[in-house]
Amino acid sequence: MESSASCPAAAAPLERPFRVLVGVTGSVAALKLPLLVSRLLDIPGLEVAVVTTERAKHFYSPQDIPVTLYSDADEWEMWKCRSDPVLHIDLRRWADLMLVAPLDANTLGKVASGICDNLLTCVIRAWDCRKPLLFCPAMNTAMWEHPITAQQVGLLRAFGYMEIPCVAKKLVCGDEGGHLASLTAQGRKRAQLCGHTSVCWDLGQTHSLSSAFSSGKWKS
Ligand SMILES: Cc1cc2nc3c(=O)[nH]c(=O)nc-3n(C[C@H](O)[C@H](O)[C@H](O)COP(=O)(O)O)c2cc1C
Numbered sequence: 001m002e003s004s005a006s007c008p009a010a011a012a013p014l015e016r017p018f019r020v021l022v023g024v025t026g027s028v029a030a031l032k033l034p035l036l037v038s039r040l041l042d043i044p045g046l047e048v049a050v051v052t053t054e055r056a057k058h059f060y061s062p063q064d065i066p067v068t069l070y071s072d073a074d075e076w077e078m079w080k081c082r083s084d085p086v087l088h089i090d091l092r093r094w095a096d097l098m099l100v101a102p103l104d105a106n107t108l109g110k111v112a113s114g115i116c117d118n119l120l121t122c123v124i125r126a127w128d129c130r131k132p133l134l135f136c137p138a139m140n141t142a143m144w145e146h147p148i149t150a151q152q153v154g155l156l157r158a159f160g161y162m163e164i165p166c167v168a169k170k171l172v173c174g175d176e177g178g179h180l181a182s183l184t185a186q187g188r189k190r191a192q193l194c195g196h197t198s199v200c201w202d203l204g205q206t207h208s209l210s211s212a213f214s215s216g217k218w219k220s
Contacts, residue, residue: 017047021095023120026055029102029138034064036101041066051091051120053107075119088122096131098123101164102138105149112152133161 020040024030033050040048049068062069075087100107100120107121116125127133135156143149144166157163 017045019047019049019094019096021091021098021123022048022050023098023100023103023123024050024052024056024060025100025102025104025107025120026053026058027102027104027138028059029136030056030059032102033060037065037067049091049094051123053118053120055104055106070119072119075122088119088126091119091123092126092128095123098127098131098133099136100124100134101136103135105137105139105143108135108137108149108152108156112155129160133159134164135161136164137166139166 022033022037022040024033033056037048037050040046049070050065051070054072057071070087070091078085078087103111109115110117110121111124114125116122124133137144137149137153139149153163
């Protein structure tokens with residue numbers, strides 16, 4: 001995986017695809033990963049790769065993900081000697097934007113406290129904060145309402161990451177609860193992804209998103 005020389009925020013419009021790295025964690029909302037990837041691939045000019053936790057693998061089939069899918073084994077199999085690439089560093093260089101969807105309570109806690117014990121959390125720990133990082137929390141109401149959740153989400157916001165708020169819906173366990181923002185609900189949120197350009201984070205409304213990508217006006 002080649003590395004990008006500079007942050008697109010500082011550069012002229014990109015002449016290569018805009019690279020989105022999707023991080024997926026072990027929430028039941030990871031069921032939506034194939035749909036999320038497919039919607040992203042509908043946007044012209046995007047290149048997409050996925051980093052998964054081991055638990056997230058429980059919720060989707062790799063054959064339903066038509067892009068490169070990285071997990072912990074790739075990190076360790078890739079590195080045998082000093083000249084070998086370190087995958088989490090290559091991925092943080094490669095990506096122009098990271099979208100962690102869904103972000104479960106466990107990985108939220110790890111990211112908030114700086115723990116990096118798998119490929120996904122290593123990419124996030126090494127993330128270049130001049131590039132956008134978006135996160136979509138997804139968890140049961142009981143977890144969401146625990147006071148530590150607000151503290152941890154607040155820390156991520158303070159790092160400069162952008163929260164895509166969850167929506168309340170019926171969960172597989174039968175409770176009402178905070179859940180991964182639905183793809184259409186994401187569309188209603190106007191995400192302030194650049195200092196001077198706001199785009200609609202709507203995987204269905206591809207126009208504003210793709211024109212923001214191609215404008216190269218991305219910054220934290
Ligand atoms: C069926 C099932 C559904 C789950 N859904 C969620 C969820 O929506 N949100 C969450 O925070 N944890 C959820 N969990 C718990 C996580 O999978 C668990 O905390 C796991 O250790 C997360 O690992 P990861 O963060 O490395 O992916 C669920 C567990 C199971 C068995």
